[in-house]
Amino acid sequence: MATKSWASGTRVAKSDHSKPKAGELAYGKGDILTIVETGTGKQHYKARHNTTGEEGLVAATNVREREAICVDPSLSLMPWFHGKISGPEAVSKLLPVEDGLFLVRESIRHHGDYVLCVSYSSQVIHYRVIYQDSKLTIDNTQYFYNLLDMIEFYSKHKGAIVTKLLKPKEKEGTKSAELELSKTGWLLDIRELTLGGSIGEGEFGAVYEGDYMGQKVAVKNIKCDVTAQAFLEETTVMTKLQHKNLVRLLGVILHNGLHIVTELMAKGNLVNFLRTRGRHIIEDVCEGMEYLESKRLVHRDLAARNILVSNEGVAKVSDFGLTKLDCKASDNAKLPVKWTAPEALKKEKFSTRSDVWSYGVLLWEMFSYGRQPYPKMSLKEVKELVEQGYRMEAPEECPPSVYALMRCCWEAEPRKRPSFQKLQEKLERELTKQQPWENADPGLNPRSSVSACFRL
Numbered sequence: 293m294a295t296k297s298w299a300s301g302t303r304v305a306k307s308d309h310s311k312p313k314a315g316e317l318a319y320g321k322g323d324i325l326t327i328v329e330t331g332t333g334k335q336h337y338k339a340r341h342n343t344t345g346e347e348g349l350v351a352a353t354n355v356r357e358r359e360a361i362c363v364d365p366s367l368s369l370m371p372w373f374h375g376k377i378s379g380p381e382a383v384s385k386l387l388p389v390e391d392g393l394f395l396v397r398e399s400i401r402h403h404g405d406y407v408l409c410v411s412y413s414s415q416v417i418h419y420r421v422i423y424q425d426s427k428l429t430i431d432n433t434q435y436f437y438n439l440l441d442m443i444e445f446y447s448k449h450k451g452a453i454v455t456k457l458l459k460p461k462e463k464e465g466t467k468s469a470e471l472e473l474s475k476t477g478w479l480l481d482i483r484e485l486t487l488g489g490s491i492g493e494g495e496f497g498a499v500y501e502g503d504y505m506g507q508k509v510a511v512k513n514i515k516c517d518v519t520a521q522a523f524l525e526e527t528t529v530m531t532k533l534q535h536k537n538l539v540r541l542l543g544v545i546l547h548n549g550l551h552i553v554t555e556l557m558a559k560g561n562l563v564n565f566l567r568t569r570g571r572h573i574i575e576d577v578c579e580g581m582e583y584l585e586s587k588r589l590v591h592r593d594l595a596a597r598n599i600l601v602s603n604e605g606v607a608k609v610s611d612f613g614l615t616k617l618d619c620k621a622s623d624n625a626k627l628p629v630k631w632t633a634p635e636a637l638k639k640e641k642f643s644t645r646s647d648v649w650s651y652g653v654l655l656w657e658m659f660s661y662g663r664q665p666y667p668k669m670s671l672k673e674v675k676e677l678v679e680q681g682y683r684m685e686a687p688e689e690c691p692p693s694v695y696a697l698m699r700c701c702w703e704a705e706p707r708k709r710p711s712f713q714k715l716q717e718k719l720e721r722e723l724t725k726q727q728p729w730e731n732a733d734p735g736l737n738p739r740s741s742v743s744a745c746f747r748l
Contacts, residue, residue: 392410405423443460481545486502527541537576561600594654631653649702
């Protein structure tokens with residue numbers, strides 16, 4: 293019997309199939325198809341055409357997996373945004389006039405506002421976009437959270453402007469993220485998404501539980517244009533990574549801002565999980581980070597809040613918003629001070645060894661049942677004292693062997709810290725000597741059960 297399985301994912305057609313037989317689906321080369329049913333055999337899938345909405349059988353050999361997206365700084369959610377240019381410059385870019393051709397620029401006269409420039413009837417018309425009360429408006433009637441929403445609206449409705457927006461004038465050197473997401477199969481259909489209640493509220497937006505084609509999902513909604521663009525990097529990184537201890541990206545929706553759709557981790561983040569039960573997750577996290585290390589990727593925000601726990605109790609690394617290649621490049625992003633290695637705080641030098649430092653702090657969180665690191669200390673105090681050699685004391689009842697591991701992760705010189713590969717080898721070796729934690733007496737104090745299997 294065929295079973296529903298959106299987890300089978302989206303495929304891209306490898307060639308044309310314009311003359312389908314009865315029950316088959318018609319499609320062209322490059323079309324995006326979503327697998328809606330898989331049978332016991334692997335020769336055919338039942339699929340839905342993402343453009344026509346029609347369903348039918350497709351040959352498994354005639355579709356391919358989605359491609360990873362190139363992490364390209366020219367990839368833009370708003371290729372029509374030209375930044376701070378003057379009115380005459382905007383006019384020159386929109387010549388020769390073509391009805392519905394448009395761009396958006398920053399207002400030079402009114403700081404914080406924007407200008408929508410539209411070609412129509414042999415002229416270019418400039419509409420001031422006023423920013424007030426954290427929203428944007430042209431006519432004080434229709435309001436938008438961001439430019440993405442505004443352009444989407446006026447592309448469908450004439451509203452207060454002279455014509456619908458028909459064609460973006462892309463800034464030179466940029467590529468449309470929407471087109472790239474669609475071409476590679478990562479752009480999802482908003483019509484297939486049903487949003488449920490909020491399951492979290494982060495600094496950059498809310499996270500909701502949802503349903504996408506019968507699969508429970510988590511949806512991170514980011515409405516701020518600048519933040520959404522930054523999180524586009526998270527998305528492009530996640531399309532390249534597949535590992536059982538990394539949260540799986542299902543796709544992206546561009547509607548009312550940016551929606552990043554991932555598998556739902558039913559038990560939430562590690563901080564909350566530790567405060568309620570506690571569990572064996574050290575190895576899961578280390579294995580996920582070892583995988584990132586093997587790809588020469590640096591997470592830069594490894595902390596309990598960014599470790600999610602599935603319904604089966606599997607811990608997975610999440611939130612790749614700050615992930616960068618391991619090239620020790622400087623970056624001005626806002627840093628999570630209490631989890632960041634001293635060389636990253638002082639010189640903005642990041643490597644997998646700075647992630648190892650963060651892993652040590654995460655261990656401290658685990659064995660303190662989710663307490664905030666460096667309790668009662670200000671960020672300024674943390675930076676100064678850590679630089680001077682201060683290290684946190686062991687949490688109450690923490691086994692000495694575990695605290696010794698933390699201290700190894702907190703070596704001042706990055707080269708003296710163990711790699712995640714070495715940490716993982718040590719964990720595997722030690723855990724096989726003793727009873728696995730998941731088989732331990734559930735009534736035991738989790739920290740005591742850890743001490744029973746740790747000899748570092």
